[in-house]
Amino acid sequence: MITYIKDLVSGSWALLKGMRITMINFWRPKVTEQYPENRETKLQNMCERFRGELVMPHNEKNEHKCTGCGICQMNCPNHTIKVITRQETTEEGKTKKVLDKYMYDLGSCTFCGLCTQVCPQKAISWLPNFEHAVFTRSKLEKQLNRPGSKMAEKKVVAPAAPKKEGGEGEPKVQ
Numbered sequence: 106m107i108t109y110i111k112d113l114v115s116g117s118w119a120l121l122k123g124m125r126i127t128m129i130n131f132w133r134p135k136v137t138e139q140y141p142e143n144r145e146t147k148l149q150n151m152c153e154r155f156r157g158e159l160v161m162p163h164n165e166k167n168e169h170k171c172t173g174c175g176i177c178q179m180n181c182p183n184h185t186i187k188v189i190t191r192q193e194t195t196e197e198g199k200t201k202k203v204l205d206k207y208m209y210d211l212g213s214c215t216f217c218g219l220c221t222q223v224c225p226q227k228a229i230s231w232l233p234n235f236e237h238a239v240f241t242r243s244k245l246e247k248q249l250n251r252p253g254s255k256m257a258e259k260k261v262v263a264p265a266a267p268k269k270e271g272g273e274g275e276p277k278v279q
């Protein structure tokens with residue numbers, strides 16, 4: 106009988122403790138986010154260094170900065186990147202390697218950021234996209250260079266400072 110009463114009291118006490126927490130949270134201001142209605146706000150407020158999706162920026166002339174060197178592919182621990190190149194003949198009759206397809210598999214990317222860090226041209230960067238749900242994995246395989254795009258012409262610019270005092274520095278290719 107005594108055990109029964111003890112259990113009854115301790116059970117009721119535990120119930121009251123739980124109800125206390127419930128009532129505290131019931132009267133607190135609501136913090137529920139109205140997703141997906143707040144999608145745009147979420148994207149705008151995303152932190153600067155968030156890695157959502159790898160992209161290759163193009164300019165208004167449909168040009169990118171990728172030389173097809175393959176350094177990003179070599180450094181990717183997951184074989185997520187495939188840099189496919191082809192040979193092209195220039196107007197001077199020289200053959201040159203150019204980017205044909207830059208394939209990226211979002212489904213196997215760990216967002217480690219090694220590829221963007223090692224790229225000598227800064228040709229790839231991150232978008233803050235965070236919604237990647239699809240029904241077929243093949244939809245996560247993306248070609249980052251746009252159809253018909255090409256590498257931006259290299260500019261010849263003057264160096265910031267001459268090499269020797271009073272002398273003129275060599276033009277620098279960027």
Ligand code: SF4
Nearest residue numbers: 181214215217218220
């Ligand atoms: S973020 Fe990491 S895993 Fe993803 S493509 Fe770049 S190097 Fe590969």
Ligand code: SF4
Nearest residue numbers: 171172174175177224
């Ligand atoms: S993205 Fe950068 S590292 Fe990768 S192939 Fe292009 S230029 Fe080379």
